[in-house]
Amino acid sequence: MIGTSAFLGIPHRRIATLLDAVAPEPGSSGRSAESEALEARFARAVLSTMIEPGDTDAGALMGALGPIEAARCVVDGVDAADLLARVGADPSSARQRSRLTGALERWRARGSAEAGARALEMAAHVHARLLAPEDAGWPQGLPSLGAGEPVALWVRGDPTRLERLDRSVSLVGARAATGYGEHVAMESAAGLGDRGFAVVSGGAYGIDGAAHRAAVASGHVTVAFLAGGVDRLYPAGHSDLLRRVGDTGLLIGELPCGSTPTRWRFLMRNRLIAAVSGATVVIEAGHRSGSLNTAGHAAEMGRPLGAVPGPVTSPASAGCHRLIREYAATCVTTVDEMAELADPIGAGRDAGYPEGADPDSPDGVVLSAVRAGRGGDPEDLAHTTGLASRHVVAALGRLELAGAVRLTGRGWEAAP
Structure with missing residues (x-):
């Protein structure tokens, strides 16, 4: 429960008050009294003041450590060698150390924990909301950006x-x-x-x-x-x-x-x-x-x-x-x-789960080919299905958004 403790030097009570004003909706995790949920959301607000859009170094760090630990490491001044060791990379690599050192310098120069608090105050002033990937409203297409996925979104x-x-x-x-x-x-x-x-x-x-x-x-x-x-x-x-x-x-x-x-x-x-x-x-x-x-x-x-x-x-x-x-x-x-x-022939996301789509539609034909193990790349699927490459690419995009297929190192596969 929230007591007198602090996170990144900011008292939990202040963080809770700030986040209450920018919760995505009543009952969201932004209003949770649990310290971990509170810290994770505040960490994203802080990191958003430090990170330029599309910074894949930051995305990789958050993917390895999570938002709370990533924010702690950046704010607390952890050096590149220590950070590389924490994420399981080689701290003796001069190239990796140099790249991460540069990243840490630019992040720390741009923002801070107090800047994150001010960002929340400014958002509340214009009735904006802080949206995190764990929120129900998070756009389902954003994970396709991989390490370039936004750390958070501000919504008005x-x-x-x-x-x-x-x-x-x-x-x-x-x-x-x-x-x-x-x-x-x-x-x-x-x-x-x-x-x-x-x-x-x-x-x-x-x-x-x-x-x-x-x-x-x-x-x-x-x-x-x-x-x-x-x-x-x-x-x-x-x-x-x-x-x-x-x-x-x-x-x-x-x-x-x-x-x-x-x-x-x-x-x-x-x-x-x-x-x-x-x-x-x-x-x-x-x-x-x-x-x-x-x-x-x-x-x-x-x-x-x-x-x-x-x-x-x-x-x-x-x-x-x-x-x-x-x-x-x-x-x-x-x-x-x-x-x-x-949304071809009503077979896209508006039709619900792709299995309910018309099997003769482009989405249904491509999904059947992928599930039969003939995924590979779009050219392979175009050859298998007889569809034009552009129609295969379009169908794969819709099916990925619907969670029916995913791109792996071996090509396109049916999602579990």
């Missing part, structure tokens, strides 16, 4: 809406969108919402903003992943829009309140947009558009990827054409095609 909006991410589509594209691109984004967002999908994007100008505006105007749930704290509504020109998104949907970030968006953080934010959704659709993108980064993350994780074609004379659609030509993105031209990408 009704946390019960998190379950809508289980059936969602990411709509992304260029900031410098054309009228054509914005029209397609708005029609797509409204149409997907009508079909029961939540619309996920990044809150930026152009395609992102058009998708969010259409979803909000249509009364549908939309989710904006931010590159800074959820109290820093960026860009400033979208402050009103993002407030409306927070009122009717969700604002989510992996950095604590007060954090400023940077170029690197925008790129790392994109991996979350790709990971949480059933499919990612690039509406409009130039040859070097940042939205291609989101598409790359989706392709790397085996998530279904779609691209909307544009006029062949339009530089604003050159990136979409490149995705279709070079990265096997599915060409989508209607809302129904986007919905089918995320």
Whole structure:
């Protein structure tokens, strides 16, 4: 039980008060009086002030030690050699020692236990919530990021809406969108919402903003992943829009309140947009558009990827054409095609456990092949099933999200 003891120099009673204000929902582990649950959640708040998004060194350390011990080691000044010994690595390796020393220096320079406490106070001020991987609302696609999975998420909006991410589509594209691109984004967002999908994007100008505006105007749930704290509504020109998104949907970030968006953080934010959704659709993108980064993350994780074609004379659609030509993105031209990408013939996550899906659907055919021991890689499955490679990749992404298959060192296998 919570007494007069402390964790990382912060009294348990203060930690309990801070966490009570940012619990995901009444009755969550954030309100637990058990010291271990309290410390684990506070440790994640502290580490989120120290770690930049996508830091796989930090992810590996937490995977080996857990959040409580990892936070203790970082805050208490444990040196690299001792830490390597604790995680079962070779402390005599100069290369590993040098890498971990650099990591510890940057973590300790960025945050502290007191910074974690301040982050919780700032989150409570804007009614944000701290979400941990052990919480029921944790997006089921995030573990696919491996050691790059966020240490925690900060959520602004009704946390019960998190379950809508289980059936969602990411709509992304260029900031410098054309009228054509914005029209397609708005029609797509409204149409997907009508079909029961939540619309996920990044809150930026152009395609992102058009998708969010259409979803909000249509009364549908939309989710904006931010590159800074959820109290820093960026860009400033979208402050009103993002407030409306927070009122009717969700604002989510992996950095604590007060954090400023940077170029690197925008790129790392994109991996979350790709990971949480059933499919990612690039509406409009130039040859070097940042939205291609989101598409790359989706392709790397085996998530279904779609691209909307544009006029062949339009530089604003050159990136979409490149995705279709070079990265096997599915060409989508209607809302129904986007919905089918995320949930073909009703056989995706909305149909419940994949075994209940139509065995003749792409998901059912691929799952049968994997269970028969013919998993391997997508090319093997394409040869076995007779499906196009892009359809196999899309099916594997949906089946992985549903917990039916997993990627191992031997290829794709049925999950136990």
